[in-house]
Amino acid sequence: MSIFIDASTRLVVQGITGRDGSFHASQMVEYGTQVVAGVTPGKGGQTFTAENGTKVPIFNTVEEAVQEEGANTSVIYVPPAFAAGAIMESADAGIDFIVGITEGIPVMDMTRTYAFVQDRGARLLGPNCPGAITPGVAKVGIIPGQITTPGPVGVVSRSGTLTYEAVNQLTQAGIGQTTCVGIGGDPIIGTNFIDTLQAFGDDPETEAIVMIGEIGGTDEQEAAEWVKANLDIPVVGFIAGQTAPPGRQMGHAGAIISGSAGTAEEKMKVFEENGIAVAKRPADIRTLIQEKLGL
Secondary structure (H helix, E strand, O other), X not given: OOOOOOOOOEEEEEOOOOHHHHHHHHHHHHHOOEEEEEEOOOOOOOEEEOOOOOEEEEEOOHHHHHHHHOXXXXXXXXXXXXXXXXXXXXXXXXXXXXXXXXXXXXXXXXHHHHHHHHHOOOEEEOOOOOEEEEOOOEEEEOOOHHHOOEEEEEEXXXXXXXXXXXXXXXXXXXXXXXXXXXXXXXOOOOOOHHHHHHHHHOOOOOOEEEEEEEOOOOHHHHHHHHHHHHOOOOEEEEEEOOOOOOOOOOOOOOOOOOOOOOOHHHHHHHHHHOOOEEOOOOOHHHHHHHHHHOO
């Protein structure tokens, strides 16, 4: 099985005629995702043609894409100034799962948007995230499909590029994945570690989990305590930013150390205290997973 996206996913690409939207829409179509619609205001009635020749109808609104094509999932490739509005449009149209790829959405915009999405009963992944992929079934976002392979390990990460590294390490070792999820590193995100860990825990085919965190905040510590109290399958953890100086932002807006709570050392200590095997470097992830799965 999988979490969040599967063979029933019917995707609408918001911003499909833009540079990033068109490129990744073609990639998702080629991977096998059911990309049923695109949305660009003012271009309704036109058609987007993917690189493999697949034609995707374009609508002016997400509501039209839902009504005409049965879209149930959306992905946002819209500039930061308009991305919060695009997310809210999806939620208001009845989309169940919204993936925000856009980086740089103002925090104040996301404060309002997060509450709006919650009120509509939708799930938001991101923003500023690489999306999710269920190997061999569907991908929504920018995770490269060629580095994944189906299997029993769930992957959840705050870091985009480290998601790719961890997944590639597993695949190279012959260890497949159920779903790979990048939750994003902004201060306000729609789906956190605990949300994703719980979904993996409810998936009967996920036998182990890789959790990749970063410096800053306390999300990883809270997730580790949740794992000990609620999860029966093994978790392997890695924290990025082990050499980062205090007080300096490192890549993501949420990756700022304040005091001792957000340091890599503190997070790794809490992981170990709560039964999470800690990888000191990305290459250790596959070794620890092999141990946990008895491979």
